[in-house]
Amino acid sequence: MPVFRVFIGLLSLSLYVITIVGAFLLILPPALVKLVVPAWRRPCNTLLDWIASGWIELNSWHQRWLTGTQIRVTGDLEQLSRDEWYMMIANHQSWVDIMILVRVLNGRIPYVKFFFKKELLWVPLLGQALWAVDFPVMHRHSKAERARNPALATQDMERTRRACEMYRDSPVTIVNFLEGTRFTPAKHRAQGAKYRHLLQPKAGGLAFTLSAMSGQLRRLVDVTLYYPGGRPTFWQYACRQLPCVDMHVRLRTITDDLLGDYPEDRAFRAHFQEWVNQLWREKDEQLERMAQEARPDPESP
Template identity: 50%
Template sequence: MRVVATAVRAVTAAVLIGVSTLVHALPLFVLAMLKVLVPVAAFRRRLSRALVVLAESWIGFNSGLMARLGRTQVRVSGMEGLRYDEWYLVVCNHQSWVDIPVLQRVFNRRIPFLRFFLKSQLIWVPVLGLAWWALDFPFMKRYSRNTLARHPELRGKDLEATRRACAKYRDMPVSVMNFVEGTRLTADKHAQQRSPYRHLLQPRAGGVAFVLEAMGDLLDAVVDVTLVYPQGRPTVLDLLCGRVREVRVQVRRLPVPLALLQGGYDDAAARARFQDWINRLWREKDATIAGSLS
């Protein structure tokens, strides 16, 4: 009977989320088309706010569903001092696809709407890809070191793309989200990297530095988030089935470290200073996770 009840809960959650997605996506697409067709800045700003209201409503429904059907307890600390009318860069460890609905549940309507940097291929995801585009999520084309070695003319294109994306965020408060490790934690990835951290992969400082260079004058704070799953890293299916009993979320508001980037990230001394800052942040995060699990 427990297996049947779990399956029913998962199917019910999936169906309700699917219906809610379609209900919210249809007006979102209409507003997005108006935003494209009417080239009036003030009108577009109002449409952007309306699009965010729709997205927050969708997230609110999903979060409520997670709380009721999934019965997941999300324990949060450190939200004091965060506001809805400020600009933030949010950095976080990345353990599971569950991270995203957890972050949305914690921050929805408490800080400005979260925008994630997405791989360019994700724009083709049915329904969601168009929704992300309409909401001005930044789509990035990442180049490997081998590709840059063969095509040096591509070097710097990622920074240009970051600047173009962040330029859209000057008209209304935004929270730019960055999973600093660049990928989800797995045992294999941890071993391949020979990560010096017990519970984390090595951080990649470049993406954070690019956002700070592009919009550092706008940002009010860096919001450092540490996610801990006491039962181990869950899957989305675990979440839908109600098997994720508890998530612990520690939030810290930190000053924007713009002084570290004087000279730009291409400057060796500035890059070393900034990487030291990220590595220190990650050592503290690793200790936080260890303490939470002890």
């Protein structure tokens, strides 16, 4: 790799570290206040969300400046509003996905909240910052664990419900990567390659969240990400090796038939899974179209 690109990558990493430290120092006082004085939770959360949004915008600015990555967006982007409650789903191919999503959508939608794995709580500064701004912690149990102890399914639902209670007072965007993990060819083959460009979606977490929000989430932001040059690593993105990304945004309605008791109601569970599978079939077709459009014409000189 050319020395210039390594320098850009190191500069980008340095800016991420600086902004994380700066955001953490700003986040810490109101986070402690809302912990000690629960009655002040709402104004503290407003301030914390404002700080987090500014942190995202600052990172987006230096990404645009350093990476040179062009993001080509199609679909319903202009229909989005900061005054709506949104559920967002997206295919997951790279750690870069999150950076692309917030870089494009910050300021167009309400503050974004990701479910994150509990292990991230132990990452210095970042884990504590995610906790402070009320990103919900995921303690999801495997099917085998739930089979051995059925009470764990109820615990998963209760944790989701408690996390979502915090989001009812003001608009928010809750993000869910339905595949549960990043796409790799090995994972794709292991699942039987049901879809051409996607891993199989997991419907339970989405159903839990919609139910926990008691019908307040009525709009679904369905995002499809495609990397014409192949799935990048974070280091490649930081080193200016990701020329472009294609992003398609589709705004959908969440209807009443998508709200129900996913663990206990077998008919509802089958209906919800079919709805998610249909979303994924459409997303797979969208990715195929994006791949075809990005492929050079063999007839061209």
